Amino acid sequence: MEGDECGRFPPEPSEGNSQRGSVASSVTRAQDVLVYLVCDSAVHLCMEGVGCVSVQELGRSVREALHIPDTAMDAFAFWLCSPLLELQLKPKHQPYKLCRQWQDLLYRFTDASEEDISQDEPCLQYRRNVFYPRCKELQIEDEGVLKLLYDEARANILAGRFPCDPDTWTALGALSLALELGVGLDNQKAMAALREKKLFSFLPSHVLAGSGGLFSTLRGKSGRQAGLELSLLEEYHKISISDSSPPQPTHLLHQYLNTCHALPYYGCAFFGGD
Template sequence: MEGAEGNAGQPGPAERSHRSSVSSVGARAADVLVYLADDTVVPLAVENLSSISAHELHRAVREVLQLPDVALEAFALWLVSPLLEVQLKPKHQPYKLGRQWPELLLRFTNASDDDVAMDEPSLQFRRNVFFPRRRELQIHDEEVLRLLYEEAKGNVLTARYPCDLEDCEVLGGLVCRVQLGPYQPGQPAACTLREKLDSFL
């Protein structure tokens, strides 16, 4: 979790596994980077990084994003790397878990020693796996829905959510409509679709 953030802006797919969540460490303060599902970065200036809890960081992210109270239950902080993903409990201290990451990898993965040495987690704001689907269906806040949508879309596109072909086609059509808007005769739709097809299906 330590180290300098190497990319300005949003990381591409190749860089996502190498992003860091602590951009600078001082004696008492640090800039913590929390990633959203769409790779947007939420920078937080944090005092006493080594002892701050996931609950406190979660609250800070909610304040920056101006999310309603339902976000407290709908989302959680995660430590994520290519080798392991861990949803944090409110009492967890992300910095300390980041320092213990190699031990967690050795305990919960079959990764080689070289892979363990190179792996570094990022801090992510994601859907809480324990949040009931029935409650999710009751959410009306647009920003919360957008965050849930972006995460679900990414999970479908990376085959984390298994879908049959018909569902994939319907979901691809919905994503196309969301991103491109309604069909308008006379627009070069085929060219536009071809360029973005991999982000729809």
């Protein structure tokens, strides 16, 4: 990924024989920091004393930038994430210092090879707090907060981290389609928009890879894709006619999250394994 080392924090100035993990040489002038969101966008901050900034201090700046109300401040946390490890940070932690100690953490918490560890690099993410109760999510009405939670849930569905049955991933894909296109499109316009945006924006990757077993064998790739498109559009039109008035985005976001809440692994932390 683009940006500086150590989770998009600026690197320390070169001062020969400096020890990894030391932040004594961190400059105190204002520097740029990128905090990534699950949707691959980022919050760009300019902060002083980056080497000593705590999660608690960083959180205030990120919440202000994202317009997150105080009532939902506990819904999110900072994470250091890489292909080898994902760690949720505590309020007292100093992300920059932990970035400098990343290889030590990998040796401690993973069984990765020395070569993989030497090449691994974390980024700083702002995403759902694993300790945040699902029941409190149901009380959130702020559309921006719901959108952040939705983006993360959707990413986990599409990546296959939240395995579910065809009825569930079709219903979730239709909700994503409604959120992107609005509701009430006729079949021709909806199909054209769906094909423009591509199925992988709405359905899990393993489904599109042809893991449908007998279904994929009998119908072939093109037939499978056509069947998935028709199923998705059928579910989309159910959303459109389910209410006398078109559903508001917050209603669709709640519906998506509520469906995910029924999955036993929603809100969990994940650890790689062989």
